Amino acid sequence: MSEPFEPKITAFVCTYCTYAGADLAGTSRLKYAPNVRIIRLPCTGRISPMFILKALQKGADGILISGCHPGDCHFTHGNYHARRRWMVFRALLSFTGIPEERIKYSWISAAEGLKFADLINNITEDIRKLGPFDQYHKLIEETQAQASL
């Protein structure tokens, strides 16, 4: 009997809003799916597209990127820069065949613990329905195969 599929989700969040929101979810004793691995960064402007590729390279099935609402950035406009970058990167990933549904973006403030918990639950369910990202996992396996001489 095979075990049910548990998606691996990587969340890149900014420390000033979304991380604080996640913290609030925790201190409010809200339960949310344990499938998410949160990586805390200074600002969404710090989130390089390379992080997304790295997460996929390490076998993530889904990715969440989240930061402060527009106008709320601790560094005044890190999230505006990030938004443009995501827009372009998202189109590029879609064109190369990485499904848009696997990579989600959100604004979550420090007061939105509930939104964070709900979002994680929803994303987990969505990715569970999509199943593992087999196409990408096959590429990863290829790199791990033993070299035959």
Added chain:
Amino acid sequence: MSIEQQYRTRAKELLSAGEVKMVIGYGAGTTAERRRPLFITSPDETERLVLDSACIANLSGYLVTEGLLSDEKRVAVFLRPEGIRALNVLAAEAQLDPLQVVIIGFDLPKGELKALQGSSVDDFTALLGALKESTPDVDGRELLEKIEKMSPEERFAFWQEEFSKCIKCYACRQACPMCYCRRCIVDSNQPQWVNTSSHTLGNFEWNIVRAFHLSGRCVECGNCDRACPVNIPLRLINRKMAQEVLDSFNHFAGTSKTQEPVLASFKKDDSETFIL
């Protein structure tokens, strides 16, 4: 007098008057239909310059050769409209001073050689502005539309197949006038973002990174496409991204020397329909 002869004379005048220290143009290549870049520093050599419908390479990348423009002397260069756009992007990104570059402009509409009037980037503003409005006639438009209609799985399979051919020679990077970073992200091994082995995964990542770094900067000169030894349709990705940037931010790379780079600027009302 043929355009080629006119431009040889012009190059000769520029060099003998000491207005420029070098002319970057085209010379005869190894076969009849190939041209190679020619770097001319003396007026006597200008007869070696060739200008015809085979001169398709974008020479603007040579302008950022280390040390070339650091003595504040001027350099003349043969450029097509794409090359002039590339020069604008380089100037906007503070890689060179456009006043140090004398443009010898030409175009090849439908393979016919045509001279362009003007010598500094500002002389071509109207021409480049008109390019933005025109629909580019790119090779492979049908393939592009075909890919856009595919499902994500099919698209992934398509690119997987294409990128599996990649041998990571980085000729696309070398040929690109926009790829001037002294240390490219793929050369970084601590941390190593992209697998450098010849597995498809690393090839996939490399090509995504390359296309992303060129988004909103690519002028579609086609240097990468022609340089690729395994014929990956790199131009299609660049075309797609240029279209995306034009649609989303009304940005057409290289229309002026002071244009703000699209990914280094923002508007407060940029679209965010995809953000939850």
